[in-house]
Amino acid sequence: xxxxxxxxxxxxxxxxxxxxxxxxxxxxxxxxxxxxxxxxxxxxxxxxxxxxxxxxxxxxxxxxxxxxxxxxxxxxxxxxxxxxxxxxxxxxxxxxxxxxxxxxxxxxxxxxxxxxxxxxxxxxxxxxxxxxxxxxxxxxxxxxxxxxxxxxxxxxxxxxxxxxx
Amino acid sequence: xxxxxxxxxxxxxxxxxxxxxxxxxxxxxxxxxxxxxxxxxxxxxxxxxxxxxxxxxxxxxxxxxxxxxxxxxxxxxxxxxxxxxxxxxxxxxxxxxxxxxxxxxxxxxxxxxxxxxxxxxxxxxxxxxxxx
Numbered sequence: 001x002x003x004x005x006x007x008x009x010x011x012x013x014x015x016x017x018x019x020x021x022x023x024x025x026x027x028x029x030x031x032x033x034x035x036x037x038x039x040x041x042x043x044x045x046x047x048x049x050x051x052x053x054x055x056x057x058x059x060x061x062x063x064x065x066x067x068x069x070x071x072x073x074x075x076x077x078x079x080x081x082x083x084x085x086x087x088x089x090x091x092x093x094x095x096x097x098x099x100x101x102x103x104x105x106x107x108x109x110x111x112x113x114x115x116x117x118x119x120x121x122x123x124x125x126x127x128x129x130x131x132x133x134x135x136x137x138x139x140x141x142x143x144x145x146x147x148x149x150x151x152x153x154x155x156x157x158x159x160x161x162x163x164x165x
Numbered sequence: 166x167x168x169x170x171x172x173x174x175x176x177x178x179x180x181x182x183x184x185x186x187x188x189x190x191x192x193x194x195x196x197x198x199x200x201x202x203x204x205x206x207x208x209x210x211x212x213x214x215x216x217x218x219x220x221x222x223x224x225x226x227x228x229x230x231x232x233x234x235x236x237x238x239x240x241x242x243x244x245x246x247x248x249x250x251x252x253x254x255x256x257x258x259x260x261x262x263x264x265x266x267x268x269x270x271x272x273x274x275x276x277x278x279x280x281x282x283x284x285x286x287x288x289x290x291x292x293x294x295x296x297x
Contacts, residue, residue: 061246065237072240076211076247078274104207104277109200116194116209128243143211143274144236 059121060097060145064128068157071127071149077101078143079116087138087147092130095147098122129155189250193229197256201288204260204280210252211274212236218271220278222264228255229276261286 060075077085079101086098103118131149138147196207206227210218213231221228231252258280266281 063237063245063247063249064243065240066243067240071243072237074236076209076274078209078211080273104196106198106200106205109198109205112197112199114196116196116207140273142214143209146236 058123059117060123062123062125064125066128066151069151071129071131071151073125073127073147073149075145076143077140077145080140080143080145082140085138085140085145087136089131089133089136089149092133092152093127095125095127095149096122097125097145097147131155189248190253191248191250193231193252193254195254195256199260203282204258204262206256206276206278206280208254208276208278209274210271210276212249213252213271213274213276215271218276220267220269220276222258222262222267222280225258226255227258227278227280229253229278231276 060077063074065072065074073095075097077099080099084099084101086096088096090096098121100120101118127149130152132152135150136147138145140146194209198205198207208229210229210231212233214234217232217234219228219230221230229252233249233251236249260280261283262280263283266279268279270277
């Protein structure tokens with residue numbers, strides 16, 4: 001069985017079932033329920049529904065958050081080890097994440113399902129503002145990578161003083 | 166009546182549970198490998214810690230449920246390609262499994278589940294005697 005690799009820049013979506021074809025589900029209702037959950041994932045993944053969502057065409061999918069002092073970039077990278085990840089900040093406002101996810105080693109056996117993908121990936125992300133390259137911190141916990149990027153002084157919000165007449 | 170029966174046969178009578186809370190729940194991706202001695206499942210459950218994972222095996226139904234703590238309380242959302250929420254998936258296991266010996270590991274967001282087969286269903290080599 002050949003593994004289908006993610007194609008980070010190819011624009012093609014990851015094909016989890018390979019060429020194995022489609023098995024008719026044992027319980028179509030359950031499958032439908034799963035489909036609706038998947039649809040939720042596609043269209044209403046933030047619960048509130050008021051947030052715009054960009055479809056992930058590259059791996060890993062990224063989420064970005066911020067507060068007054070920092071930008072937070074998060075990626076779900078289950079099964080990775082910290083040592084398998086390379087993170088760079090370049091040009092003050094570009095973040096690059098590279099790595100490789102390796103398939104599990106199983107001696108023999110028959111594969112019934114292969115939905116998880118493996119292979120090399122890399123992503124380049126433009127940050128909304130300049131960050132202090134020296135202060136960038138990355139944390140990897142339970143397969144979730146969180147990168148904290150402190151905003152440069154110039155990018156921090158400033159309260160304007162309003163002169164009274 | 167016959168139509169009803171046919172419908173039932175087609176769809177099965179398994180109850181499909183719906184959630185009472187309208188919170189986002191995602192279907193985790195799984196790999197399943199069957200070896201001679203066991204059924205091996207690998208599941209991606211990023212953000213799920215050991216204490217927030219529940220695995221149940223009952224009546225051939227394997228259910229995996231992982232809760233995820235909110236990770237960005239107090240931060241403003243900027244851009245997103247995925248949502249954060251609980252994971253749930255269940256499988257109907259048709260192989261005979263020794264439920265007592267099921268074991269699970271969770272490492273870096275990947276669940277590895279070992280479902281050992283009962284002795285009776287493990288393949289046995291049958292020696293063929295040469296006839297005269």
